[in-house]
Amino acid sequence: MIGVFVTFRYGDNFDERAVRTIAETARARFEGMPGLRSKAFTLNSAKREATNFYVWESEDAAKAFFTDELRDRVTGLYGVRPDVEFVQIAALVENART
Template sequence: MIGVTVTFSYPGGLDRSRVVKVAENARGMFEGMPGVRFKFFTFSEKQQQAVNFYVWESEEEAEQFFSPELLGRVTELYGAAPSIEFVEIAEIVDNSKA
């Protein structure tokens, strides 16, 4: 499995309502999406960042998703260009079914 961190930085001006609205509008697109196990939309007013974290079944699926066209669209939606980091996931603990 592959984790992908997508970070949008807003030096001096995170618009919380904009970030929340983007998340609300985009959620449905990811529900049931092949290859995506989890997606988390987050923001930190303290760090002036919106950070989205994905867990993908494979690196190939993740890399195909993050096309130049997609990056252009999310830059426009969030009002900031993202930085993207791919990491290999060694293990997941999921206590939601406990």
């Protein structure tokens, strides 16, 4: 498994409500996405950041998703260019309820 942190760092133009709206609108696009195990949309108002965290089944699936075209599209959506960081997941605990 591979994790991906996608972090949007804002200056004075941080708008928590706008970021929440983006997350709520985009959520459905990721439900059932092949290769994607989970995604979390997060906010840190104190740091003026939004970070999306993805858990992918494979590095190939993750890298195929994060194209330059996608980065350009989310830059337009969020208003800032994200930093994208790939990490290895050593262990994952999931306590999902069905």
